[in-house]
Amino acid sequence: MNDTAEMLRLEGVSKRFPGVQALSGIDLSIRKGEVHALLGENGAGKSTLMKILCGIHQADEGRIYIDGSERRFAGYADAIAAGVGIIFQEFSLIPHLDAAENIFLGRYPTRRFGLIDKAAMRRAARQLFDELGVRIDLRVPVCRLSVAQQQFVEIGKALSLKARLLVLDEPTATLTPNEADHLFRIMRSLRERGVAMIFISHHLDEIFEVCDRISVLRDGANAGHAEVGATDIDALVEMMVGRRIEQSFPPKPQPAPHAAGARKLLEVPAIQLAKGGPVNAFELHAGEILGFAGLVGSGRTELALGMMGADRAHRKTVLRNGAPVRLDDPTQALSHGIGLLPESRKVQGLITDFTIRFNITLNNLGRHRRAGLVREGAEKREAAELARRVGVKAPDLETRVATLSGGNQQKVVIARWLGHDREVLIFDEPTRGIDVGAKAEIYALMRELTRQGKAVLMISSELPEIVGMCDRVAVFSGGSIVATLEGASIHSGDIMRHATTGGSP
Template identity: 60%
Template sequence: MLELNGIRKSFGRIEVLHGVDLHVNAGEVHALLGENGAGKSTLMKIVCGIIQPSAGRILVEGRERAFATYDEAIAAGIGIVFQEFSLIPYLTAVENMFLARELRTPLGLLDRKAMRGRAQDILRKLEVDLPLDVPVARLSVAEQQFVEIAKALSLNARILVLDEPTATLTPAEVEHLFKVMRELRAAGVAIVFISHHLEEIFEICDRITVLRDGEYVGTRDVAGMTADRLVEMMVGRRIENSFPPKPAPDPAARTVLEVEEVQLRRGGPVSSFHLRAGEILGFAGLVGSGRTETALSILGAYPAARCKIRLDGVQTRLGDPADGLAHGIGLLPESRKEQGLITSFPILQNLSLNNYGKYRRGRWFIDFRKERAFTETAMDQVRVKAQGPDARVDTLSGGNQQKVVIARWLNHDMQILIFDEPTRGIDVGAKAEIYQLMRDFTARGCAIIMISSELPEIIGMSDRVCVFRSGGIVATVEGDAITSEEIMTHATTGRVDHVA
């Protein structure tokens, strides 16, 4: 169905793809893997006509093609679900799904009934129930992801590219998606699947192609592969253990944050918790359980029915995130593109946004040499792959964009950091580095609240875990009780026995 031979791509004098090959058969799910910056998304944008290759051949069903635009690729039967959402926030799900290819009546008017019916059919197939008549900006991140998937399915594509489609989905939602993918595979659709979750690769994929630093490493059948061998192909080295060792609990550690009571406006239980210096406190729970809203309520970024907190024993009220910054609390938001970065700015200015105090020369001036040196050091610390500090953020891969956000906060003088999905879209090699940076931060006596939908991450990194359900905390577990079974029991049933 799809054959790429010797694809090369250069941006200026920098070549980012070095003669990549990819062959995808009809009726198969083909994984495309590699670290952030390996060239996966660039290669797929070439397939879809969004950017043009510098050299190489593209064949669709045996016929050589050259797509000047995305519309030409769609006409040839190619659809893509982008890693970053391509939805217009103030249009409804139906309007987004049929944007620029609206169904019309014989009189040329918009056939809204037909479009709504088609949208309902596709979402029913996905086993997803979401409101169709509200702007997608009011939908959850997971619901927006399903709108993206439904939009691609509405194209009746014979070749479907899914770039990190499961990053925002719960396990049940992922299984729904895989069910649809199996049905499409049985119908002869060729699917290219990009994911950093290796367990998903072994569950749904038939073959794997690996890229490393823009180079083709190899193609293998999933049968007979192991996770260790796959990681070694991706990063060129073995990763023995992603999670750094947890420090021994310190009963004498001071309490840096005490949330005496917090309740969301949408209801739910009144919750309380505390955060000690030197620890990572995990927030676990299903999508919609109130994890992120609770954390944002503390900062005054989300309206709460009540919120009483103490910072270092002093009763405090934070009116907005700027107050949090002044009190030494930083936030790495769930949506890096909308809330964590100014994507049209270069890396240097994004890292400087809340760090200008470090480069001040006198009262009015900035030491630009110091600013550049700081940026280069921070980029090296988290291994941002870019042409340099002046590279625009919107030219980076999703994972490298996340690293820029993390680098900015890790190098600021914060006492508490709230990490909301810190490794979403991050490859396995970079995850280990991010986890070590987090532990280095807490080793300095600072503290982290980590919100994550990945149970292995919650279990491997957290010293204690607050489990959320229906808008509030139903359990706090620690030590040997931090297991997937214990967390999911509390998250799904609200059972509160065995609470530490």
């Protein structure tokens, strides 16, 4: 049960980096035994503030109070000693050590002659996981554990260090709904034990699932505070970006392209991914956004990848502009004007250690080559124009993609496909891990593509963007398209009913 006593207070925290004021006079109060949401767009200052709290950065101005006493953290070790632990989105585990070895790294229990007492270490780790209510195999390296299990190892490590305040930075970004629910149960258990938590998430529905209070940052300053029971998603979005959520979606064309007789850019009259599996069909018109909706594991991405040859299909028929085409691999799909923006932009869509320029022009260097050499001037001009069209925000084109926000990374991927000028684009979870402001920009880009006569197939787990963006929606359940909705029937209730009941009334 929450304790109204204050555990953490930040007063007037400011931080400046060369050329940018990252934070301006931030105030924040965290009570013992509460889950406190920290919201804001990418670039709002959340990460900088948490790094100051954890001693990774030092504030230029302001004070940190723990249990009423002012503290100064010269490094992460000072924060840990004060009971503050952070679980970053990118885990800090040693992949080839097991969970117990990761938890007690650098402070292993020892026996005589300084030998590591592995039995004692594993007993202590097992006790931690029993308290968290999770099962972790202590015999295998953590690289063989699921993402959720690795998350629990990080939490166990922080608790073993006696952390009384946990910072959870996008902890559900790579979890399935069931794994996220398990994490929330653990968070509630920790709250009952008096552990305070700062919870950072772009999934606003999660805030109402597990949090007690909310603080919002905008442009490095406080934008507002609220009790969870006294606010809603619309109000939070307005605090974060200064506009209502409905204004994030550009208007849909009227009448819808398929109803207005737009030509069919892509037809799939039959596709069966596995022998004995369901046979599906769909089509995509010029100027249209077709949504693939359904629960995780319902077969949305698998069908799209099977169609374009990235995954195998038992049998399929695909027509482009009315003519049959053979799509055995993504290269063939590309040659027929079909491009894919993959679900994992960092792993499949970008080379993050390379520059913006290189990532944008990577697949088009051939047209800038003369006598075997790349004409750098022409390449730079193309990259600059494409980056301008999608609104990439960065110091220059030579900036490493790894340093960009999630929204700007996604824009770089889109810029590359604009350079290809493909007619059919598949956007797989296009706004995952992106703040609401960047989402609105991505939505505007997608609608601009359709105004140019292109077609977009959007696969998304976020019902608001499916409803707000799509002209038609194919709903999946158990590997089958069980309903195709359009017009007024595109609303979250009908989509969820079909997705959860397999189309049954």
